Amino acid sequence: MEKVLVIAAHPDDEILGCGGLIIEHIKRKDKVGIIIAAEGITSRDTIRNIKKRKNEIQKLHSVSNKVAKNLKVNFIEFLGLPDNRLDSVDLLDLVKKIEKIIIKFKPKVIYTHHGGDLNIDHRLINNATITACRPYPGQTVEKILTFEIPSSTNWADAQKELAFTPNYYQEITKSLKNKIKLLSMYKDEMRKWPHARSIKAVESLAYYRGATIGVKSAEAFQVVRHIKKN
Ligand SMILES: [Zn+2]
Structure with a gap:
């Protein structure tokens, strides 16, 4: 049994980035927790209200709760921080909030955002998570992987930002259908094809990542750190 913590910026990122992987963990009876950092709505206004x-x-978070229940994860925690305005929160406060949950849950594996994403919240969550997981004596986290989010990882300026270069794959041939079903629950967050965050684009990415490793569907990740202890 492994303890796994998914640290996502927005409601839906947990499924877009690693929904298939979560399903595989649950099948293996691993314990999975999810953190959603930003509330996901107030960026629609000029001034946060x-x-x-x-x-x-409340409506969006109830969808996330339903998705989490469907997945049978151990917990989902909403930090309720300003959507697409995480740069208005001190990075240290972000680190401390994540650290608190890590100390309590003691995960061995962390899945989070890629540091070169276009989205500012994704980048800051990556930064805060890696800081919260620094390998001091007694740190429980041994593996940190970053996932890709269609419409953010693939929309970054590749010349300016860190490119997403996957080197870790999870086959999701058996779980893709369920991933798409869970994603469909977030219908207000999804867009119409050929938008990068459409169901068809998510499926196409899964097929492409799958074909890269010779299977029908996969999710791709980049290893930040993997420690093997005695
Ligand atoms: Zn996001």
Whole structure:
């Protein structure tokens, strides 16, 4: 049994980035926790107005709760931070919030965003997570992998930012259908084909990543750190 923590910026990133992988972990009876850092709604306004968007935030979080229940993960925790405005939060505060959950849950494996994504929240979550997982004596985290998010990882300026270069794959041939079903629950977050965040684009990416390793479907990751202890 392994303890796994998914640290995502927005509701839906947990499924877009590693939905298939979570399903595989649950099949293996691993314990999975999910953190959703930003509330996912208030970036629609020029000035953040939590009160005005309260109902929509509740509605979106209830979708995430349903998705988590469907996945049978151990917990999902919402940090409720400003959507697409994580750069208005001190990085140290972000680190401390993530660190608190890591100390309590003691995960061995972490899945989070790629540091070169276009989305500012994704980049900051990557930064805060890697800081929270620094390998001091007694740190439980031994493996950190980053996932790709269609419409962010593939929209970054590849000349300026870190390119996503996958070197770790999970076959999701048996779980792709379920991943798509869970993603469909986030219908307000998904866009129409040929948008990069459409169901067809997500399926196409899974086929492409699969064909890269000679299977029908896969999710791709990049290893940040993998420690083997005695
Ligand atoms: Zn996101």
